[in-house]
Amino acid sequence: MQAGLEGAGILAAVGGGFDTTGWIVAGLAVLMTGISKSALGGALGGLAVPFMAMWLPAREAAAVMLPILVLMDLVGIRAFWGKASLPELKTLIPAALVGIALGTLTFGLVPDRGVKAVIGAIAVWFAIDRIVRRGAKPVSEPGRAKAWLWGGVSGVTSTLAHAGGPPLLVYLLGRGLPRETFVATTVFYFAVINAAKVPFYVGLGLFTRESLLISLCFAPLVPLGVWLGVRLLTRLPERPFYIFATAALGLSGLKLIQEALS
Numbered sequence: 001m002q003a004g005l006e007g008a009g010i011l012a013a014v015g016g017g018f019d020t021t022g023w024i025v026a027g028l029a030v031l032m033t034g035i036s037k038s039a040l041g042g043a044l045g046g047l048a049v050p051f052m053a054m055w056l057p058a059r060e061a062a063a064v065m066l067p068i069l070v071l072m073d074l075v076g077i078r079a080f081w082g083k084a085s086l087p088e089l090k091t092l093i094p095a096a097l098v099g100i101a102l103g104t105l106t107f108g109l110v111p112d113r114g115v116k117a118v119i120g121a122i123a124v125w126f127a128i129d130r131i132v133r134r135g136a137k138p139v140s141e142p143g144r145a146k147a148w149l150w151g152g153v154s155g156v157t158s159t160l161a162h163a164g165g166p167p168l169l170v171y172l173l174g175r176g177l178p179r180e181t182f183v184a185t186t187v188f189y190f191a192v193i194n195a196a197k198v199p200f201y202v203g204l205g206l207f208t209r210e211s212l213l214i215s216l217c218f219a220p221l222v223p224l225g226v227w228l229g230v231r232l233l234t235r236l237p238e239r240p241f242y243i244f245a246t247a248a249l250g251l252s253g254l255k256l257i258q259e260a261l262s
Contacts, residue, residue: 018214022055030065030218034072034225038079039232040241040248041169041186049163050259063206066197067215068222073191075226080184085177088185089192091144092151092168096193099155104200107160117260119157123166123253126173127246146171158193159200163256169249179241183233 018026029048048068052061150171158164168189172182201207236244 017055019055022052026052026055027218027221030068030221031225031228033065033069034222035229035232036165036248037072037187037190038076038183038226038229039236040229040245041165041172041183050255059206060208060211063201063208063211064214064218066194066201067212068218069190069194070198071219071222072226073187073194075223076187077191079226079230080180080187083180083184084188085175085181085185088147088172088175088177089188091147092154092171092189093192095148095151096155096158096164096189097196099152099157100159100193100196100200101155102152103156103159104204106156107204113260116163116256119153119163119166120253120256120258120260122170123249123256125253126170127250127253131243131246131250155193158190159197163252164190164193166249166252166256169245173242173246173249179233179236179238182245 026048029051033048048065049058049061052064056064150167154164154167157167165186168186172185175182177185233241
């Protein structure tokens with residue numbers, strides 16, 4: 001019991017604003033992020049930052065999550081090596097890099113609430129439209145213009161709040177990719193995008209000793225979350241996978257709207 005109390009004291013000292021409840025909630029959010037990234041294409045990948053922001057300043061929460069996301073990407077790459085769609089990545093990644101640059105330039109200038117409200121509304125609308133009118137089945141094949149549009153938007157929202165998943169899924173859900181290719185493409189996409197954000201976060205001075213220590217404390221949850229997601233993916237048939245991914249997109253949109261209004 002004494003050892004448990006000492007462990008709790010260490011976490012409190014490292015976590016700053018985190019109390020015991022905060023550590024548990026944030027840990028579950030990190031675990032869910034890992035599962036989502038390797039099972040549903042990262043549709044719920046933006047959950048951890050808002051949950052951490054209940055105990056930490058929003059920018060510090062984003063700084064805590066970025067190293068965790070990079071680690072998740074590295075684990076995910078190993079699990080999905082050779083399964084991503086290279087044609088999709090060749091269009092989406094340059095667009096997202098432009099979006100990251102724009103997001104960095106506007107960091108602190110553009111109201112986060114406005115960005116989250118718009119992206120959340122788009123995600124909810126798209127999910128409802130796909131489920132009600134089209135039964136959540138992949139439909140038409142978007143062109144390069146749409147790839148640049150959603151890739152760029154994903155880069156901006158990923159930079160501001162690690163919420164690049166909904167815009168990317170709005171695009172990829174219309175491509176009709178096999179489920180494993182779909183998820184693998186998102187894994188490699190975010191591996192590049194999250195790595196590209198690191199120097200911008202360094203330049204903005206967002207990383208601190210405390211934020212890096214908190215990231216380190218959550219690191220052991222990363223391989224577990226990715227492993228659980230991979231196991232879930234292998235058990236989901238094609239059509240239910242797309243239904244779950246679409247529903248997750250809608251839920252992430254509702255969460256973004258809730259954050260914008262709170």
